[in-house]
Amino acid sequence: MPQFGGFMNDPTAQMGLQMGQSAMKVGQEYVEQNFNRYINVSALKHYFNVSNRYVLSKTLLVLFPWRHRPWSRSQTNTASPSHNGSTTTQFLPPREDVNSPDMYIPLMAFITYVLLTTLIAGLNGKFEPQLLGMTLSNASVVIILELLVLWLGRYFLNISSESQIYDLVAYSGYKFVGVIVTIAVAAIVNRGKGTGGWVGWTVFAYTFMANAFFLLRSLKYVLLPPDNSPSNPSMQTIARGQRSRRTQFLFVYSYVVQFAFMWWLTALNFTSGVPVVAGGKGIKGRWGR
Amino acid sequence: MASYGYQPNPAPQPQSSYSAQNNLNFYQSSYPQQPVSGHSTPFQAAYGAGTQSNAYGASGTANYGFGAFPAQAGASGQMGTGQSGLRTGWLAAFGTEGYEGEPPLLEELGVNFGHIQMKTLTVLNPVARIDQNIMDDADLAGPFLFCALFGTFLLLSGKLWFGYVCGLAALGAFSLNFIFSMMSPPLSQDEMNAAQSQHYGGSSHLSSTLTLGRSSSVLGYCLLPLVFASLLGVLLPLDSLIGYIVVSLAIAWCTYSSSAMFCVVGRMTNMRGLVAYPLALFYVGFGIMAIFSSRGTGRIDAMKAVT
Numbered sequence: 001m002p003q004f005g006g007f008m009n010d011p012t013a014q015m016g017l018q019m020g021q022s023a024m025k026v027g028q029e030y031v032e033q034n035f036n037r038y039i040n041v042s043a044l045k046h047y048f049n050v051s052n053r054y055v056l057s058k059t060l061l062v063l064f065p066w067r068h069r070p071w072s073r074s075q076t077n078t079a080s081p082s083h084n085g086s087t088t089t090q091f092l093p094p095r096e097d098v099n100s101p102d103m104y105i106p107l108m109a110f111i112t113y114v115l116l117t118t119l120i121a122g123l124n125g126k127f128e129p130q131l132l133g134m135t136l137s138n139a140s141v142v143i144i145l146e147l148l149v150l151w152l153g154r155y156f157l158n159i160s161s162e163s164q165i166y167d168l169v170a171y172s173g174y175k176f177v178g179v180i181v182t183i184a185v186a187a188i189v190n191r192g193k194g195t196g197g198w199v200g201w202t203v204f205a206y207t208f209m210a211n212a213f214f215l216l217r218s219l220k221y222v223l224l225p226p227d228n229s230p231s232n233p234s235m236q237t238i239a240r241g242q243r244s245r246r247t248q249f250l251f252v253y254s255y256v257v258q259f260a261f262m263w264w265l266t267a268l269n270f271t272s273g274v275p276v277v278a279g280g281k282g283i284k285g286r287w288g289r
Numbered sequence: 290m291a292s293y294g295y296q297p298n299p300a301p302q303p304q305s306s307y308s309a310q311n312n313l314n315f316y317q318s319s320y321p322q323q324p325v326s327g328h329s330t331p332f333q334a335a336y337g338a339g340t341q342s343n344a345y346g347a348s349g350t351a352n353y354g355f356g357a358f359p360a361q362a363g364a365s366g367q368m369g370t371g372q373s374g375l376r377t378g379w380l381a382a383f384g385t386e387g388y389e390g391e392p393p394l395l396e397e398l399g400v401n402f403g404h405i406q407m408k409t410l411t412v413l414n415p416v417a418r419i420d421q422n423i424m425d426d427a428d429l430a431g432p433f434l435f436c437a438l439f440g441t442f443l444l445l446s447g448k449l450w451f452g453y454v455c456g457l458a459a460l461g462a463f464s465l466n467f468i469f470s471m472m473s474p475p476l477s478q479d480e481m482n483a484a485q486s487q488h489y490g491g492s493s494h495l496s497s498t499l500t501l502g503r504s505s506s507v508l509g510y511c512l513l514p515l516v517f518a519s520l521l522g523v524l525l526p527l528d529s530l531i532g533y534i535v536v537s538l539a540i541a542w543c544t545y546s547s548s549a550m551f552c553v554v555g556r557m558t559n560m561r562g563l564v565a566y567p568l569a570l571f572y573v574g575f576g577i578m579a580i581f582s583s584r585g586t587g588r589i590d591a592m593k594a595v596t
Contacts, residue, residue, distance in 0.1 A: 048471035052562050104563065107468065111570050118577055127581035129453040132574065 043163060047103040047170055049093040057098050058105055062177045063207070065214040072221055073099045091163075099218070103166075106173020113176050113183070113265070114139060120187050139176075142261050146172045149257060157223065157246050167222050171215060175258055178207030179265045200266075208262055215254040223250055398430075405431040408510050412546045419553045427502040432509015435516050442519035443579065450578060457578070458508070461571040466504035468567055473499060473555040499555050507554065508571065511547035514539040515572060519579045527580045536576045543572045 061068055074097045076090055094102040114135045121127055150168045186200035223246045376386060395402070404426060411417050436458055440451040518539040521527070527536060548565035552558045 045471050048468070050472070050560075050563060052560065055563060104468075104472070108566060108570070111567070115570055115573055115577070119573075122577055122581035125581075127577070129450055129578065132453075132457070132577075 040166075043166060044103070046093055047101070047166065049095050050102050050104045051095045054094050054098060054102070055105060058094075058102070059177060061098065062105075062174050062214055063181065063210055065210055065217065068217075071099055071217045073097055101167050101170035101218070103170045103173070106170060106176060109176035109180055110139060110143070110173060113180050116180060116183055120183070124193075139265065142265060143172070146257070146261060149253070153249055153253070157249060158242065164222055168219075171218060171222075174214065175211050175262050176265075178211045179262055182207050182262075182266050204262070204266055208259060211258055211262070212254045215258065216250065219250055219254065223247075399426075399428060400430045401426070401428065404428065405434075409513060411550075412510050412513050415542065415545060419549055427500070427506035429502070429506055429509065432506055432512070435509055435512045439512065439516050439519050439575070439579075442516065442523055445523045446519070453578065454575070457574050461574065462501065462505040462508055465508065465567055465571060466499060466501045469504065469551060469555055469557075469564070470499050472560065472563070473557055499551075503554060504551075507547055507550045508568075511543045511550065511568075512572070512575065514542040514546075515575050515579060518576070522579055532580060536580050540569065540572045540576045544569045547572075 074092045076092055091097070091100060094100040094104075114132065117135050118127065118131050121131055147169065150165065150172065154165060154168075182200065182204045185203045186197070189199045190197055224243060375381070375388065376384075391397075405428070408431060411419060436454060440454045443450050443454070515536075518527070518536050521535055522532070526532060544565050547568045548561055551564050551568070552561050555564075557564055
């Protein structure tokens with residue numbers, strides 16, 4: 001007599017089950033493939049291949065870049081994937097090269113920034129859970145705008161290689177380290193009243209200059225690569241006009257753009273109700289309650 | 290993605306004779322017996338091996354639940370004998386019996402209290418050595434329970450923040466899973482072959498043994514010290530020096546145990562500090578919610594003082 005679940009004993013039901021399983025497997029592979037088209041997961045893994053020593057030295061480097069000597073990224077010669085005997089050069093991962101950009105530090109700094117502002121708001125007695133979301137959205141807007149600037153810059157400057165864009169995205173996140181230091185120091189000195197006052201502005205000026213110097217030195221090798229580096233795979237010498245255009249972009253980016261964004265992120269005023277960015281309206285102002 | 294591991298079942302001898310009598314099976318199934326893999330749920334194990342278990346014996350159970358078969362001869366008039374189908378009678382209607390050989394409800398749902406207890410004790414014991422296979426059955430029953438407890442204790446101290454707890458937990462689980470699967474070293478080739486052949490459930494694309502289910506499970510279990518801290522927050526406002534100290538200790542404890550588990554499961558033991566920092570941030574988020582509240586900032590007491 002058939003048992004509970006006995007319909008599964010039929011070959012037809014079994015066949016249906018197998019078809020369902022293979023359909024799901026095919027569907028999942030399709031999704032993963034298309035996901036891989038937008039975000040190159042294996043390239044991203046390179047940016048998270050960090051070690052303890054790298055993170056410490058890189059954080060110190062972002063805050064104190066003045067005396068660092070060689071800024072060029074190290075390369076390694078590996079066998080070419082096409083097995084025609086030639087060697088391709090690739091950049092070393094962050095684990096082995098302190099000049100290599102990573103995405104671990106920017107991501108951690110971003111989240112730390114959100115939590116730090118929320119914590120200071122809470123210490124002032126003005127915590128609301130919406131604050132976490134608001135600060136996250138605020139910082140995300142900054143990141144999206146910066147990505148927009150980089151995207152436009154990529155078209156205007158003819159940056160072709162994909163890894164260069166990821167490098168630029170990674171470098172754009174390093175300013176959060178300076179922002180965190182500014183907010184933390186100002187909070188300790190001002191007793192949590194915000195980042196105004198001359199201590200806040202001094203620390204902000206210092207971290208801004210350090211970040212600008214760091215970006216100038218590092219991005220020089222990304223935007224104006226020497227001829228035989230991996231970021232210039234087609235070995236084209238960059239034309240002179242384009243070279244000067246890229247240099248201009250580099251200066252404008254490192255100074256003006258970063259100044260605007262860092263100011264936006266650090267100009268927090270904790271005393272007027274909700275920690276608002278200077279000029280914003282906060283929760284109650286926006287919804288009028 | 291776990292394969293469901295539903296093994297084809299042979300028809301035992303009594304079954305085929307019955308169905309031959311009543312022409313209920315469309316085909317006589319002729320699949321060979323296959324051992325049930327260790328990764329199937331107990332429910333499937335019971336039904337996969339159901340043909341061999343003694344619970345069936347000579348009597349089968351009628352398959353009413355799926356409505357796949359027309360009414361059987363056993364349905365009319367042979368009920369109440371316990372030979373097939375559910376027992377009839379008003380006493381049995383108020384009882385909790387079901388079909389014969391049916392596994393208990395918790396086992397069907399995959400809620401294994403023994404495992405939950407073992408994992409909870411591993412979290413609570415900071416000096417315990419963590420077995421690498423502790424997270425192989427990544428259940429979410431324990432984590433859901435702990436998140437619900439956390440929300441309940443926050444409710445008891447005056448805040449209705451279940452939604453925020455849920456949102457933070459979900460967002461944190463997704464992003465931490467992403468970060469750790471990026472950071473974990475790629476599997477060597479024979480590890481990947483072994484994983485594929487066992488339907489390991491790891492994600493082959495990201496080539497790691499960390500899946501979203503496992504990450505969420507680890508994060509949820511290690512939330513337990515913060516649940517204790519929020520329990521303390523029911524009694525005394527946490528927005529005081531002692532509250533800060535207690536919550537900081539709880540966060541440190543959570544981070545310590547979860548970084549230990551993630552390092553073992555993700556094979557990242559030399560990067561423990563780097564693994565611990567995002568986890569610390571995640572638990573600091575929960576800690577901020579526990580500390581700062583209407584009761585914590587003394588706003589309720591201030592309101593009471595005014596009236």
